[in-house]
Amino acid sequence: MTCHLRISIDSRGAFAVNYGARHNWLVAIKLPALRIERRLEVPSHVSAIVTMVFLLLSFLISGSILQVLGVDAVAAISQVASVYASPELLTAAVLRGVPIGLAAVGLSIAFRAGFWNIGAEGQMYMGMFASTGVVLLHVYYGLIPGWALLPVMALAAFVAGGLYCSVAGLLKAKLGVNEVLTTLMMNFIAILFVDYLVYGPWRDPRGFGFPLTVPFPNEARFGGTLGDAAWEGLALLGAAALLVYFLLTRTTVGLDLKLIGDNPQIAGIAGVKMVRTHWVLSMLTGGLAGLAGFFLLTGIVGRLRPRISPGYGYTAIVISFLAGLHPVLAVPAAVFMGGLIVGGDVLQSTLNLPFAAVQLFQSTILIMIVVGEFVKRYRVMIR
Amino acid sequence: MMDVGWLEGLLALTVQVGVLYLLASLGEIYAERSGVLNLGLEGIMIIGAVTSFVFTNALGHGHALLAAAAFGGGMGLLLAVLTVTMKLNQIVVGLAMTIMGYGISGLMGHPSTREHVMRALNPGVPQEVVMLQRAPPLSQVPIPGLSELPLVGKALFSHNVLVYLALVLAFVMWFFLFRTSFGLAVRSVGENPSMADALGVNVFRLRYLTCAISGLFGGLAGAYLFIGYQPFWLEMMTSGRGFIALSLVILASWNPLRAILGSLLFGGVEVIQYRLQLYGVGAQTPQFVLMLPYVVAIVTLSLLSIESVRKRIGVPEALSKPYSRE
Incomplete structure (x- = not known):
């Protein structure tokens, strides 16, 4: 048989x-069959819960990686969490969060319009270059009066960052050049350009040969009137976020940006001027990154030196995604991320861990946030 | 000063640096040809570098190369899961993987944590080896006979195994991409995935494969950077070289053979800049020379965007666009 x-x-x-x-x-x-269906609309409370769950998951993952590498993950994460409980460290977190938050607010404009600006890092360096240029004009030539320094520096930084981003923006709008690669490559050009200035013509003659410019005078520093650079910076960041929110939701520019982000072909047919809109968008996103560079110098460092930003331009991308590309939510997200950076310093002194621990946290947060977006868009059904 | 020996040394060093970019870009060419932009290359390379560091000191060179390739390939597969299956944004995922690479490598290479990892790999590692910040480099294997040739002998035929492997692989990878049906499938998937799918090519499986290939080569490139070129561990020692490899892929217009020429060009620029500094030329402003690869990439990319050039060279049309059957 x-x-x-x-x-x-x-x-x-x-x-x-x-x-x-x-x-x-x-x-x-x-x-049981697994089926994945696309959701048409995600209720905002579901969205918030999913984001929080995946944020927690990201700490679980980076904790496990730490544990595998032989680090006491519970101790490390509780050290980081303690930053948010101490008023002193929280102020430091706000101070760190302001520049990356400014860049993140700008990125939320670009990302909503489907313009993948990876160049916030380079645009920040251009902002630092321009603000330092203004200070040097004041110090060496006395061209700009002291009281006007901060506003002129901010304006110069905004314009420099914006123009730098416009190169990629115009290349995309006119020739269709992939902006991801151009903005990325331009980061390295900007960093090297600032290196050149600080090692070369802008080096402080009385700096004992160190690659540093002259220290900024007090008129070119935050932390005078309101008492603390952190809170002045937070006011600046909040104002920028509200302005951008207004621009995105209440103006025709905002509408154009939304149309381009939804579908560039249809936006073109609907009469959105591609080159002009890309130019405006680049000025804004690059300009805010430039302002971030301005605040790094005026609020934190106080003089130009090489490699000031250890990748804050990339951290800004993490923030804008954590905030769901919402400019106002980017403010708390930036303070959270600033706390993580301060937490990195704490880990360095208590557990002898390198800055890389912060990068591990950041990267898992970014991955889990986009995985969370996936989960929001699709609903997994079990039958 | 300008004798033959000087030139020989220069050429040999050019090949030595160029191979680093060549290895990284070979895999990336496959990923991009199939429509996946692997921005995580930098992170994969640094993981390759740190695994080769830790594994070489714990177990030896063979294990180090295997581990670097395996970890790289694993990261490539992770990229595929996130971008091909879950269709997440390739740019965001790639950047996250680069940051993750910096994070994990920085932790793994740190004296306080690498002891744990090395003891887990090999409990008998002596303490002084654990504390070493360097590892023995791969030994040079001059090819008998050929390495005696004037000028090219030293430049091409007296290197470590990885250099020969990379040069041979460039030809093999070119052959597979342009002369086999597998290569045709890869290119068609990057050009028009829905058409390829309709013709019976499994788009998803192919992209998983190319992602794994690009990860594997990225891991090897990182291993080469460490044990083949500069066997001293520094945090973030790739210092943007993965991104230079990305720009090399553009300059080579997604062609493995042109990547050989491009990598020699980039390697040459780097070497000449160091040499000139030795003689005090351009010692004040090396930055402008270091900018060159990035400027070259932007200019090439812009030229490639002109319609007629684009048609002739064949930029992968579906680059960085996720594919879904709908």
Whole structure:
């Protein structure tokens, strides 16, 4: 007697065992089938919960990686968490968060319009270059009066960052050049350009040969009137976020940006001026990154030196995604991320861990946030 | 000063640096040809570098190369899961993987944590080896006979194994990409995935494969950077070289053979700049020379965007666009 045992799984995941040619018994063991469906709309409370869950998951993942590498993950994460409980460290977190938040607010404009600006890092350096240029004009030539320094520096930084981003923006709008690669490459050009200035013509003659410019005078520093650079910076960041929110939701520019982000072809047909809109968008996103560079110098460092930003331009990308590309939510997200950076300093002194620990946290946060976006867009159904 | 020996040394060093970019870009060419932009290359390379550092000191060179390739390939697969299956934004995922690479490598290479990892790999590692910040480099294997040739002998035929491997692989990868049906499938998937799908090419499986290839080569490139070129561990020692490899892919217009020429060009620029500094030329402003690869990439990219050039060279049309059957 021969028997034919056939086991088959159909396309919907139903599981059938057929025994023999004639009998054709359907020993149907139905396995639960997974189906992935697209959601049309995500309620905002679901969205918020998913983001929080995935944020927690990201700490679970980076914690496990730390544990595998032989680091006490519980101690490390609780050290980082303690930053948010101490008023002193929280102020430091705000101070660190302001520049990356400014850049993140700008990125939310670009990303909403489908312009993948990876160049916030380079645009920040251009902002630092321009603000330092203004200070040097004041110090060496006395061209700009002291009281006007901060506003002129901010303006110069905004314009420099914006123009730098416009190169990529115009290349995209006119020739269709991929902005991801151009903005990325321009980061390195800007960093090297600032290196050149600080090692070369802008080096402080009385700096004992160190690659530093002259220290900024007090008129070119935050932390005078309101008492603390952190809170002055937070006011600046909040104002920028509200302005951008207004621009995105209440103006025709905002509408144009939304149309381009939804579907560039249809936006073109609908009469959105591509080159002009890309130019405006580049000025804004690059300009805010330039302001971030301005605040790094005026609020934190106080003089130009090489490699000031350890990748804050990339951290800004993490923030804008954490905030769901919402400019106002980018403010708390930036303070959170600033706290993580301060937490990195704490880990360095207590557990002897390198800055890389912060990068590990940042990267898992970014990955889990976009995975969370996936989960929001699709609903996994079990039948 | 300008004798033959000087030139020989220069050429040999050019090949030595160029191979680093060549290895990284070979895999990336496959990923991009199939429509996946692997921006995580920099992170994969630094993981390759740190694994080769830790594994070489714990177990030896063979394990180090295997581990670097395996970890790189694993990261490539992770990229595929996130961008091909889950269709997440390739740019964001790639950047996240670069940051993650910096993070994990920085932790793994740090004296306080690498001891744990090395002891887990090999409990018998002596303490002084654990504390070493360097590892023995791969030994040079001059090819008998050929390495005696004037000028090219030293430049091409007296290197470590990885250099020969990379040069041979460039030809093999070119052959597979342009002369086999597999290569045709890869290119068609990057050009028009829905058409390729309709013709029976499994788009998803192919992109998983190319992602794994690009990760594997990225891992090897990182291993080469460490044990083949500069066997001294520094945090973030790739210092943007993965991004230079990305720009090399553009300059080579997604062609493995042109990547050989491009990598020699980039390697040459780097070497000449160091040499000139030795003689005090351009010692004040090396930055402008270092900018060159990036400027070259932007100019090439802009030229490639002109319609007629684009048609002739064949920029992958579906680059960085996720594919879904709908």
